[in-house]
Amino acid sequence: MTKKIKVIKVLVVDDSPIALIVLKRIFATSPEIEVIGTAKNGLEALKLIPQLQPDVICTDLHMASMNGLEFTREVMQKYPRPILVISSSVQEDDQHNIFQLLEAGAVDVFPKPETGLTADYGTIQQELINKIKILSGVKVFTRRHRHINRVNQEHRQQFFVRNIQDKLVKSPIVSPPQTIPKDPRYSKKIIKILAIGSSTGGPEALKTILHDLPSTFPVPIICVQHISNGFLTGLVNWLANESKLPVKIAISGELPQAGVIYFPPEEHHLELNNWGKFVCSKTPAIGGHRPSITVTFNSVANFYRSSAAGVLLTGMGRDGADGMLAISQVGGLTIAQDEASSIIFGMPKEAIALGAAQYILSINDISSMLLNYIGRGR
Known part of the structure; x- marks a missing residue:
């Protein structure tokens, strides 16, 4: 019996009609990914999330009405889920943008081809698909405020993972986390x-x-x-x-x-x-x-x-x-x-x-x- 493939539902947010078309074509090449909706800015996308319930959100950074940074903050406060920022403004020289996005709650960023030509998207197709697959297995936490609730700050920067080919594995059942102990076996340790x-x-x-x-x-x-x-x-x-x-x-x-x-x-x-x-x-x-x-x-x-x-x-x-x-x-x-x-x-x-x-x-x-x-x- 053939095992049914779990489809990853993706919402794409970008104010460029060409970018929307190209990204949809890229994701359509993978049987594991389905673009269930598109929006041209953050405000439109926020209205779609409760209805579509995407597994992963891909968003541009620079958009009118609500840009990608503002959108990320809103999503992580109201509808937390993995966000991939796909933008021409997250290149190696744009580290300020990158760390702002990670701080806001984006899990990963992905640079658009610098030329912006449709043909150049083909060179990044498989890498982008791999990132979506990885993000679909990432855990995220609600962010109530960007400067507080630090337990919710562990969900960023998949962007920094070197080997995107690593496979996600199911976690085993392990003992509950231990509280801060005073274990006599280690009480005399002097750590250097x-x-x-x-x-x-x-x-x-x-x-x-x-x-x-x-x-x-x-x-x-x-x-x-x-x-x-x-x-x-x-x-x-x-x-x-x-x-x-x-x-x-x-x-x-x-x-x-x-x-x-x-x-x-x-x-x-x-x-x-x-x-x-x-x-x-x-x-x-x-x-x-x-x-x-x-x-x-x-x-x-x-x-x-x-x-x-x-x-x-x-x-x-x-x-x-x-x-x-x-x-x-x-x-x-x-x-x-x-x-x-x-x-x-x-x-x-x-x-x-x-x-x-x-x-x-x-x-x-x-x-x-x-x-x-x-x-x-x-």
């Missing part, structure tokens, strides 16, 4: 470094954690985020504005400093040498990723042993799971984001399945846990 790995949904999850850490945070922080080429600088600048700690790109030979957040350079793994200094290398990708979370976690475990802490956040695939196991096996502290607050529960789920996560916590509890342990003994 914190490593955090993330992918789908990661930038907003990172922001949630880093925003809560004080300017006196006593150890270095290494973050590995799967991100599209050309957007690392924008991510670093955005997080720097949201954090009390300085955020920078690591340099080979540099010794990690307490209270500084480091990211690997684009297309580089980030490791530590025998003296604890950074090594940025372009050795082959691991599991399709460079930088690889597992590579960094393994290196941190090897150098810092039981003084290491590893946190694995929302993301597709399994990068970081083996690395978190390495940290756990040498006696370090390990935390996985829970399913309820993860956009995609792939990476944390894999770490949990390996028995690598000592604690499974909501994104809003992780910073408290870190301060609870890293503050001890200081």
Whole structure:
């Protein structure tokens, strides 16, 4: 018996009649996608959503009456669902627009061909279809106000996922998230470094954690985020504005400093040498990723042993799971984001399945846990 294909219902919002026609043609090539409605601005689209109940919304940015940014904010407040912004104004040079949209609740952005020619849309057809398929499986949360209710801020930036071919997997049943514990097995830990790995949904999850850490945070922080080429600088600048700690790109030979957040350079793994200094290398990708979370976690475990802490956040695939196991096996502290607050529960789920996560916590509890342990003994 042939398994019935679940059709992804898409609403397309764009003030260009040509763009509407082209996008409908592109989506029509996939039997898994159906365009159930179109609108020429945000106001029209808002009226259609309750009636059509789309699974994914694609919207332009610049439109009269209600633009894509305003529309995104309204949707995430009233009818939360995955939003893909398809625009000529989300190119590599438009990082201000991109981060505004992600802040408002867009899950992903996709640049239109810069020429605007219909023929050039063919070159992006499969990538665009893949993005729609991925977005249809993304969890989103209602946003009541853009500056409050931080539990609802974990649903952005699918845009930053490097490998869109990763498949979504069903989450297993896991133990309920643990509250902030005082476990005697770990009560005497002295943590000297914190490593955090993330992918789908990661930038907003990172922001949630880093925003809560004080300017006196006593150890270095290494973050590995799967991100599209050309957007690392924008991510670093955005997080720097949201954090009390300085955020920078690591340099080979540099010794990690307490209270500084480091990211690997684009297309580089980030490791530590025998003296604890950074090594940025372009050795082959691991599991399709460079930088690889597992590579960094393994290196941190090897150098810092039981003084290491590893946190694995929302993301597709399994990068970081083996690395978190390495940290756990040498006696370090390990935390996985829970399913309820993860956009995609792939990476944390894999770490949990390996028995690598000592604690499974909501994104809003992780910073408290870190301060609870890293503050001890200081």
